[in-house]
Amino acid sequence: AQTVTQSQPEMSVQEAETVTLSCTYDTSESNYYLFWYKQPPSRQMILVIRQEAYKQQNATENRFSVNFQKAAKSFSLKISDSQLGDTAMYFCAFMNPLYGGATNKLIFGTGTLLAVQP
Amino acid sequence: SAVISQKPSRDICQRGTSLTIQCQVDSQVTMMFWYRQQPGQSLTLIATANQGSEATYESGFVIDKFPISRPNLTFSTLTVSNMSPEDSSIYLCSVAGSSYEQYFGPGTRLTVT
Numbered sequence: 001a002q003t004v005t006q007s008q009p010e011m012s013v014q015e016a017e018t019v020t021l022s023c024t025y026d027t028s029e030s031n032y033y034l035f036w037y038k039q040p041p042s043r044q045m046i047l048v049i050r051q052e053a054y055k056q057q058n059a060t061e062n063r064f065s066v067n068f069q070k071a072a073k074s075f076s077l078k079i080s081d082s083q084l085g086d087t088a089m090y091f092c093a094f095m096n097p098l099y100g101g102a103t104n105k106l107i108f109g110t111g112t113l114l115a116v117q118p
Numbered sequence: 119s120a121v122i123s124q125k126p127s128r129d130i131c132q133r134g135t136s137l138t139i140q141c142q143v144d145s146q147v148t149m150m151f152w153y154r155q156q157p158g159q160s161l162t163l164i165a166t167a168n169q170g171s172e173a174t175y176e177s178g179f180v181i182d183k184f185p186i187s188r189p190n191l192t193f194s195t196l197t198v199s200n201m202s203p204e205d206s207s208i209y210l211c212s213v214a215g216s217s218y219e220q221y222f223g224p225g226t227r228l229t230v231t
Contacts, residue, residue, distance in 0.1 A: 033218045043208060045161075045222035047119070091160060095218055104149065105176075106212075106220055108160045 002027045004094050006109035013082045014117050020067075021077045021112045023092030030054075032096045034068070034075045035106070040088040048090070051075065079114075087116045120145050120213050122223035130229045131201055138197045139226045141211035146191035149214040152184070155225070156207045164209075167194050201230045 003026045013019035025034070036048040051059045051068050058066050063080045079086055092109040121144040131137050141150065152164040165173040165186055173186040187195045198205055206229050212220040 035219060037222075042224075043227075044224045045210065045212075047219050047221065050217065050219050097218055104214060104218055105163055105166070106151075106161075108162075110160050 002029075002094055002096060002107050004092055004107050004109035006092055006112050008112045009110070010113045010115070012115045012117055013079075015082055015084060017082055018078060018080045019082055019114065021079075021090050021092075021114065023075045023077070023109055025073050025075065025092075025094045027073070027094065027096065029096045032094060034066075035093040035095070036064070036066070036075075036077045037091045037093060037108075038086075038088045039091065039111075040085075045091075049077070082116045084116050084118060087114060089113050119215065119221045120147060122211065122213060122221060124211060124223040124226050126226060127224065128227040128229075130231060133202050133230055135201055136197055136199045137201065137228060138195050139209055139211075139228075141194045141196070141223055143192045143213050147213040148191070150188065150194045151212045151214070151220060152186065152194075152196045153210045153212065153222075154207045155210060161210065164196070198228065201228075203230045206230045 005024045032053045034051045038046045038048050049059050049061045049064050065078045067076045089111045091111045094107045123142045125140045150167045153161040155161045163176050164179045165175045167173045167186050167188040169188050169191050185197045208225045208227050210225045212222045
C-alpha cells in the first residue's frame with residue numbers, strides 16, 4: 001500500500017527567509033504523481049505544485065520549488081522569500097493513476113503547519 | 119482550474135439526523151471526489167462519484183451511511199446519515215483536473231451535538 005509521511009508537524013520561518021518542508025512516500029509503482037497542497041486557516045485547499053515521477057526536472061512555481069529524489073522516494077517543498085500569506089497547513093499527496101480504473105485516489109500525508117513570523 | 123462551491127458552509131446538527139451537502143462546479147467534470155477531514159487531521163477519501171455510475175466507496179465507508187448522488191457533470195451531493203458526534207468533521211468535494219491534480223471546494227464544517 002502507498003503511504004505518505006510528513007515528519008515535521010510544525011515549522012516556523014521568518015518573513016523573507018527560505019524554508020523546506022519534507023515529505024517521503026512509499027510505493028512500488030514507477031508511474032505516479034506528487035503534489036503539495038496548501039490549506040490556510042480559511043480551509044480552502046489550494047494546489048501549490050505538482051511533479052510527474054517520470055520527469056527528472058524538479059517542478060517550480062514562482063517562489064515554490066520541489067526537490068524530487070525518486071530513488072530516495074523523497075519530495076520536499078522549498079518556499080523562498082517567505083511571506084505572511086504562506087502561513088498555512090501544507091499537505092504532501094501521492095497519486096498513482098489507475099489506467100482504465102474508476103478512481104484516481106489522492107493519498108495525503110499528515111501535514112506540516114507552517115508559521116511565517118514577521 | 120475549476121471553481122467549486124459547497125453548501126452549506128457549516129452546520130450544527132443533532133445526533134440521529136441527516137445532512138445533505140451540495141457541491142457545484144462551474145464546468146463539466148467527469149470525476150468528483152468526497153473527502154472527510156476530522157479535526158486536526160489529514161484528508162481521507164470517502165468515495166469517488168462518476169456521472170452515470172454508482173459511487174465507489176473506500177474501505178471503512180458505506181453507502182448506507184454516506185449516500186452520494188451525481189445527477190449531472192456539474193453537481194453532486196453527499197448525505198451524512200444518522201449522525202453521531204464522531205461524524206463531526208470538515209467534508210470537502212474535489213474534481214479531477216486535466217493532469218491528475220484535484221481542485222477542492224471550500225468545505226462544509228459539520229458539528230454533531
